[in-house]
Amino acid sequence: MFLVNGPAVHTFAIFVKNSGMGFKKINEKVEQALVQRNWQEPIEKQKAFFSAVKSGRHVVYQDEKGKGKSTGLLIAAMHQLKMQPEGDNARLLIFAPDKETVLKLVEAYQDFAEDEELRIFPVFEGPALNKQRDLIYPGADIVIGTPRSIVKLYFHNGLNLMSCKIVAVDDAHEMTNLNWHTEVQRIMESLPKAQRILIEEKPTTKTKQLVEVCFEASQKV
Numbered sequence: 001m002f003l004v005n006g007p008a009v010h011t012f013a014i015f016v017k018n019s020g021m022g023f024k025k026i027n028e029k030v031e032q033a034l035v036q037r038n039w040q041e042p043i044e045k046q047k048a049f050f051s052a053v054k055s056g057r058h059v060v061y062q063d064e065k066g067k068g069k070s071t072g073l074l075i076a077a078m079h080q081l082k083m084q085p086e087g088d089n090a091r092l093l094i095f096a097p098d099k100e101t102v103l104k105l106v107e108a109y110q111d112f113a114e115d116e117e118l119r120i121f122p123v124f125e126g127p128a129l130n131k132q133r134d135l136i137y138p139g140a141d142i143v144i145g146t147p148r149s150i151v152k153l154y155f156h157n158g159l160n161l162m163s164c165k166i167v168a169v170d171d172a173h174e175m176t177n178l179n180w181h182t183e184v185q186r187i188m189e190s191l192p193k194a195q196r197i198l199i200e201e202k203p204t205t206k207t208k209q210l211v212e213v214c215f216e217a218s219q220k221v
Helices: 028-036 044-054 069-080 099-112 129-136 147-155 180-190 205-214
Strands: 059-062 092-095 120-123 142-145 166-169 195-200
Touching: 028 069, 044 059, 044 069, 059 069, 069 092, 069 099, 069 166, 069 195, 092 147, 092 180, 099 120, 099 142, 120 129, 120 147, 129 147, 142 147, 147 180, 166 180, 180 205, 195 205
Parallel strands: 059 195, 092 142, 092 166, 120 142, 166 195
Antiparallel strands: none
16 A cells, blocks of 8 residues: 545555656655655555656646545655755745645655754644744744634734745645635635645536636646
């Protein structure tokens, strides 16, 4: 198995060492991280997703639970960021359904990049939102958060996304907030040059609306 993914839990699986790791022209640092962790050969859909993200096109990635969608996003995003810090403003923004998922994703990204100096921060609703803003302010490479909290920070000048290269929605099918798709849409429309990625098990009414508005000329995997 490439990845075991239980309810609302991301378990980033362990690979078998393999030359090239099955990804074409992958960043050397990312490949080293995969090899060091003995991660297993990716499935075909993950390789197709990786190639689509590398192309720079907007991507909609659909697959069943437990098929490694979040892992595929992690690897592709790390490749696009060249696995290294740069500047002061976030270059990767990931929307996640809830605080629990946000923290699990942050832990997974931090673990994968433990040998680098990437600055990875969570953002979620609560009384500590201002403290989260203060942690991000000095500099961030990756910000992972819930839609409402990200919108609050961004439109109150607590989150600078002028250098953002990728805006992704992970586990979009799990989003239950009534307005999450419009909140994500507001951010995406504010960042016209950023690549857009949607990860879901199957389309919902809200994800269809978001794709229709924000994913022009996208590639579906």
